[in-house]
Amino acid sequence: MALLPWVxxxxxxxxxxxxxxxxxxxAQTGEHVALLLPLRNEAARVTPCLESLLAQxxxxxxxxxxxxxxxxxxTADIVRAVAEAAAGHRVVLLTGTPPPPGRLGKPHACQQLADAAADADVLSFVDADVVLAPGAVASAVTLLRTAGIDLLSPYPRITGAGxxxxxxxxxxxxxxxxxxAMERSPRPSLAAAGGQWLVIDNAAYRKAGGHAAVGAEILEDIELARAVKRSxxxxxxxxxxxxxxxxxxxxxxxxxxxxxxxxxxSFGTPVAAGAVVVLLLLLYAxxxxxxxxxxxxxxxGAASVALCAYALGVGGRVISAAATGGRSWPDALAQPASIAVFGWLVARSFLLRRRGALTWRGRPV
Known part of the structure; x- marks a missing residue:
């Protein structure tokens, strides 16, 4: 019974x-798909991303x-160069407008892209730090349709720092x-999505209000998923x-x-964040x-129980890594340290928010 939560x-x-x-x-699809790529100061990253989109x-x-x-x-000059090298008739380069008061930069940029692609059947939002395999878009659209899903979030394999x-x-x-349960439930609170790569039916996107409905949200990906559920x-x-x-x-x-x-x-209030962090520390650190x-x-005896609890926590990380393309060893063994660092990041986020010191890509959050 002592190990029940971990098990x-x-x-x-x-x-x-x-x-x-x-x-x-x-997979293959005959639908009209629009790949939508918002960019802000991405000169160092845009080339492999755009080349992967052109190679679909x-x-x-x-x-x-x-x-x-x-x-x-x-960034725009690099986009033009890559598009021209690939016979760029498939690339439409737009110049964005600054976000109006009360809206954040990324959702405003995404809405402008979606407006330009109004005649597409499916919209696929991709961040500049994502590189797609050649058949990725066709596979994701096929899954979207065969599963009867309106918004699909295929979570990429994460690389780089951290x-x-x-x-x-x-x-x-x-x-x-x-x-x-998340898929079946109509509750907007039961939602998750990763904005690095989203695939969504265009009609469902319009019905949900698009990114205009979540223009003030820093977690616009999750809020868009909730808007789709609400609609x-x-x-x-x-x-x-x-x-x-x-x-x-x-x-x-x-x-x-x-x-x-x-x-x-992500947590709403400092109290909720503190409760979650304390629980994670108790369970995994x-x-x-x-x-x-x-x-x-x-x-x-007690030491053996605690060792089993630690092993179960590590096992969860190993399972997660295997399912999502991550590293299993030795990273999973550092699960307690991961949770401790995460708790520090949560506290830092609330502190900077209270000070009004949060910025991203040169814009205040």
């Missing part, structure tokens, strides 16, 4: 890993819309979110690792700033400390 959570991770939707390989196969009716959102680093923290993204929803649509997560990679951050400083801008919003304490005090 239940790790078992839930395993069940979710089995149920996680997986896009088919070598199995989608004969494909248009790529790129929006330059006030870049000052020559091996201690980044895997917690996938692990958290595999461990705590009942995936099939009667269905959402789903999928294993996108075989189809896409995402290099979210190149340095620890970038990661810390990226998490700071959004973690405060305290067991190895308890092992050492009980071993030193001669309580071998």
């Amino acid at each position: 239940a959570l790790t078992a839930h991770t395993a069940v979710n890993a089995l149920l996680l939707r997986r896009p088919p390989r070598d 196969r199995g989608v004969p009716h494909l248009t790529i819309y790129v929006l330059d959102d006030g870049s000052t680093d020559g 091996r201690l923290v980044q895997p917690l993204l996938q692990w958290s929803w595999l461990t705590f979110l009942p995936l099939r 009667g649509g269905r959402i789903a997560l999928a294993a996108g690792a075989p189809l896409a990679t995402c290099r979210m951050y190149d340095s620890w400083r970038e990661l810390a700033d990226g998490y700071a801008k959004s973690l405060w919003r 305290s067991p190895p400390l308890a092992v050492a304490f009980f071993a030193l005090t001669g309580s071998s």
Whole structure:
């Protein structure tokens, strides 16, 4: 009984890993798909991303819309060069307008892209740090249709800085979110999505109000998923690792700033955030400390229970990594340290929010 919480959570991770939707390989679609790429100062990243979009196969009716959102680093020039080298009639480069008062930059940019692609059947939003495999879009659209889903979030394999923290993204929803219940439930609160790559039926997008309905939200991806649910649509997560990679951050400083801008919003209030962090610390950071304490005090039975709790926590990370294309070893062994660092990032996010010091890409949050 003492190990029941760890056993239940790790078992839930395993069940979710089995149920996680997986896009088919070598798919084709005859629908008109619009790939939508918002860019702001992405000169260092846009080339591999755009080249991967141009290399898509199995989608004969494909248009790529790129929006330059006030870049000052020559991003638009690079887009033109890549498009011209690839016979760029498939690339439409737009110049974005500044977000109006009360709206944030990314959702405003995404809405402008969606407006330009009004005649498409399916919209696929892609971030500049994502590189898609050649058949990724056709596979994702096929899964969208065969599963009867309105918004699909194929979660890419995450690379780059942050091996201690980044895997917690996938692990958290595999461990705590009942995936099939999320798909079936109409409750907007039961929703998850990753904005790095979203695939959505255009009609469902319009019905939900599009990004204009979530223009003030820092977590516009999750709020868009909730808006789709409110309008009667269905959402789903999928294993996108075989189809896409995402290099979210190149340095620890970038990661810390990226998490700071959004973690405060993930929990709603400092009290709720504190409760979640304390619970995670008790479940996943305290067991190895308890092992050492009980071993030193001669309580071998209690030490064995604590060791099993730690092992179950590590097992959950291993399962998550296997399902989402992450690293299993030795990263999973550092689960207690990952949780401790995550708790610090949450506290830092709320502190910077209180000070009014949150910014992203040169704009206040």
